[in-house]
Amino acid sequence: MNESHTTKNRLIQAASVIFAEKGYREATVAEICEAAGANIAAVNYHFGDKESLYDAVWHHAFEITASEYPVDGSLPEHPALEDYIHSYARAIMNRIFSEGPAGLFPKLLHQEMSNPTLALDQIAEEALKPQSRFLGEAVRAALEQKVPEETIRMCMHSIIGQCAFYNFGRALRERVIGKKTLSKDEIERVARHIATFSMGGIKEIQQ
Amino acid sequence: MNESHTTKNRLIQAASVIFAEKGYREATVAEICEAAGANIAAVNYHFGDKESLYDAVWHHAFEITASEYPVDGSLPEHPALEDYIHSYARAIMNRIFSEGPAGLFPKLLHQEMSNPTLALDQIAEEALKPQSRFLGEAVRAALEQKVPEETIRMCMHSIIGQCAFYNFGRALRERVIGKKTLSKDEIERVARHIATFSMGGIKEIQQ
DNA sequence: AACTAATTCAAACGGGCGTTTCAATCGTGA
């Protein structure tokens, strides 16, 4: 009876979508239960309270996105710096524009960044620091000893910022540009652009 | 009696801070009134309802930030592309790390991006599109005819993304890096970095 | 000083929220 159609799992899946859309505080347990086809008391019975359900949603969302689109998922055998950046950008872009469950993590993260709950500390430690290190060590290795630590950090932020903007800028892209989603090809071109652009930036910085 | 200490003005000032901190829905009129030293009914008397107060806050915040840190505020006489990017980045960074009223606009924008209200359409049209055009036309002029429109757009996003990350990444910078704010000098170095990095990126793209 | 309009005040109103309650129902092992 450990199927994925238990009430508990239906709650997590329904809650993921609603939390991602509205954020923790704006989402109501009533609408979550209705979307899951469960009774209003189901959240408290299966999770204790709303906040524990939120924790469960986070772990679920991160596991899915990290296994479907790992940041080192496109690395060739002997990767150069550009390969690291491209692999990172490709993974992040695919996550952001995934319309399936892998797309929920970036949306949850966006919500959490503007109105942090206690969950953010844990997420930063478990999910984001490792990804940040993945990029940071690649950049540091490529620039070794030539530039101060602050410059390395700024270069990392330049790379991460380019990717993250497609997540945080969602609402604006619809309004300023008029494009809601990106095709598979566009995603590939953006990831390639970010890698090329960043390599040019780093070259310009280090001379 | 058109001073800046009327109840109406105190409400706008108090509300700006609270809306910027918590977003529209999470902020309560009770705490706004308390912070303004006004009665609970003051919002409805002076503005009609919470949403109209929110509109007033937006206009107030944008006027302040746009006049204190205009995106063309650091342009030399005959600006090259790098000057445009630097002027833009410097203005945005100064806004983001301003601890005074000029810092409220980026915070409000962050809130609005994750949970858009009807106000976002108006903001996008009045405040953000012009700034986007400022950058876009400079980039387009520098790359004229050499690259497709999609490439120009991606370069713009690379520049804007680098700046915006310092706004959206606030909560993470504290948790992953451990730095909360930036000194005046650091702000200048980041703005210079973004301009240099972006020029390198654009050079790499256009060849 | 007297009158009028503007503003402030404490209290209350509906409505929606997360949570609790406890009876009804289901699933499973004896």
Place this chain on the structure above:
DNA sequence: TCACGATTGAAACGCCCGTTTGAATTAGTT
């Protein structure tokens, strides 16, 4: 088949929200 723990169900509780009310107070005009 029966009994018992696990799960579901409908209803209610207590709380906080934005807003409204109507009286009290203040400010401006003659």
